[in-house]
Amino acid sequence: MPSSDLIAESPAQVGLDPAKVEALFQRAEREVREGLLPAVQIAIARNGKIGAMRTFGRAVQGGAEKAATDETLFTIFSCTKAIMSAASWILIGEGKLKTSERVADIVGEFGTNGKDVITVEQVLLHISGFPNAPYPQDEWLDRNKRLERFAKWRLEWPVASKFEYHPTSGFWVIAEIIERRTGKDFRDFVRERIALPLGLPELRVGLPREFHSRVAELVYVGEPLSDEERKKLGLPAMPETEVTEEAILGFNRPHVREAGVPGGGGIMTAGDLALFYQGLLHNRSRDGSQIWKPEVLEDARRVRSAGYKDPVFGVPVNRALGVVVAGGDGLANYRGFGKTNSPLAFGHGGAGGQIGWADPATGISIGYCTNGFDRNDLRQGRRGVAISSLAAVCAAG
Numbered sequence: 001m002p003s004s005d006l007i008a009e010s011p012a013q014v015g016l017d018p019a020k021v022e023a024l025f026q027r028a029e030r031e032v033r034e035g036l037l038p039a040v041q042i043a044i045a046r047n048g049k050i051g052a053m054r055t056f057g058r059a060v061q062g063g064a065e066k067a068a069t070d071e072t073l074f075t076i077f078s079c080t081k082a083i084m085s086a087a088s089w090i091l092i093g094e095g096k097l098k099t100s101e102r103v104a105d106i107v108g109e110f111g112t113n114g115k116d117v118i119t120v121e122q123v124l125l126h127i128s129g130f131p132n133a134p135y136p137q138d139e140w141l142d143r144n145k146r147l148e149r150f151a152k153w154r155l156e157w158p159v160a161s162k163f164e165y166h167p168t169s170g171f172w173v174i175a176e177i178i179e180r181r182t183g184k185d186f187r188d189f190v191r192e193r194i195a196l197p198l199g200l201p202e203l204r205v206g207l208p209r210e211f212h213s214r215v216a217e218l219v220y221v222g223e224p225l226s227d228e229e230r231k232k233l234g235l236p237a238m239p240e241t242e243v244t245e246e247a248i249l250g251f252n253r254p255h256v257r258e259a260g261v262p263g264g265g266g267i268m269t270a271g272d273l274a275l276f277y278q279g280l281l282h283n284r285s286r287d288g289s290q291i292w293k294p295e296v297l298e299d300a301r302r303v304r305s306a307g308y309k310d311p312v313f314g315v316p317v318n319r320a321l322g323v324v325v326a327g328g329d330g331l332a333n334y335r336g337f338g339k340t341n342s343p344l345a346f347g348h349g350g351a352g353g354q355i356g357w358a359d360p361a362t363g364i365s366i367g368y369c370t371n372g373f374d375r376n377d378l379r380q381g382r383r384g385v386a387i388s389s390l391a392a393v394c395a396a397g
Contacts, residue, residue: 001070002271006199008049015363016044016051017396024390025054028368031383032057037372039068039216043271044391045278045365051394053271059371062213073202073215073267074369075251077350080205080266083276084171085124085322085348086292087178087190089300093293096181099124099321107176110150118159120177123170124322125305126163129155132242133169137250140259146172163308163317167242171263174322187260194276197285203272206260215267216371217252218352220245224375236312238377243351248373264351273367277347277358281365301325301346310334323348326359338389345392353380359392366391 008014011021021044031037039057043050059068091097099121104111110118115130122128133153139145153169175186182189187206195203207215230237250256251265259265283290283297305319315334318327326332328343336349337357347357355368368387374380 001202001269002050002275003199006049006275007053007271008051011044011051011394012396014046014049014051015396016046016394020390020394021052024387024394025052027386027390028054029056031372036221036374037370038219038221039072039372040368040370041068041070041072041074041270042368042387043269043274043366044394045271045274045367046363046395048278048282048284050271050274053269053274055270059216060219061216068216070269070271071214073207073211073269074354074371075215075218075257076266076268076273076354076356076369077251077264077352078167079273079348079350079354079356079367080262080264081171082323082348082356083190083194083203083205083266084174084178084186084262085300086194086276086280087186088120088124088174088322089292089296090193091178091181092300093296097177103173103177106180107147107150107173109147110153110173110176112151113154114159115153115155120174121304121321122160123166123173125308125319126166126170126317127160127305127308128166128170129157129159129161129164130169131164131166132156133166134242135169135172137247137253137256137259137261140261141255146176150176162311163305163319164311165241166263168261168263172261175262186262194279194291197287197289197291198275198279199286200268200272200275200279203266203268203276204260205262205266207257207267209254209258211267212254212257215257218249218371218373220249220375221372222374222376222379225378233378235378239312245373248351270367270369273356273369274365275367277356277365277367281358281360281363301344303327320346326357333385336384336388338385338387338392340389340392342392349384353384355384355388357388362392362395364391364394
């Protein structure tokens, strides 16, 4: 739970409409009331503080089922990519990294099997061509194994020829780049340069064992849409990726939580996630200094993926430097936002329906987490759009 000085006395104190916030929370609680999701946690922030935070339901924590509270920690999956991207932005601002650099010039082990031409920017944009490169969870704590995997990885399609989401592989590369250019473990760099300066000591990529008893264990809920139902609704088949039930439930294992996979292993509260985005909006550490170079922060949110489309929905992906931008084409709901976000909204969602974004037009940011992984991807997607749409209009006046 963030420190008390980062939590407003009321939504109105930070310019949020209390009635609209309550409507948002009622919607977030709905699936818990209906018995679908075991637990959810949601926080909305503005003007550098949490305006309101609420946790609903029960979850297994430390081996025992108990009521989830605002102290309960959740796995945020690919929302972690925004945090790791922001870590790379620090290096760019310090002149320690250029997006045009070839990865192989930084990490020599990576430059095999045609991967020597891949740039840092291409990795952050998911156009590098190795989306399903194997790296088993049981190896995640072993850096030597990481480098061995880099050398073995092969291209699945020509570099920059198309967009295909890299669930974990690309951000292991970003993590290694951070380590090469800073001499620090990527987990320590995130903690020292982002989490602690923002006053968020419980925002973690790589969770120490002593905190595991507070983590809501992940469970699968619901039934997937059948092929017939998908066809009737005009929905494409979901592609097969490394994001399997076995892989997701692997995040209940201690060594996986400790590894902090940079593409999806962050563990924190929804409040920490919402305040991370406030940090990006306001760019002020607790001592008043800037964490990111302002021009880099602005440039990092510039859409760089013109011409690339999502292979499932066929819409422009609107990828910036490791994050997604809502855009003004009316398709933001396909990108992890609501229908009421401004075109400037940016962020990154996570598997199972986790939500994290900030909207510069309103100053609002949100964190939403659940330990219930809904097998019905259409229902999960609609839930996210509804919650984001309600959150985006919570500004007072």
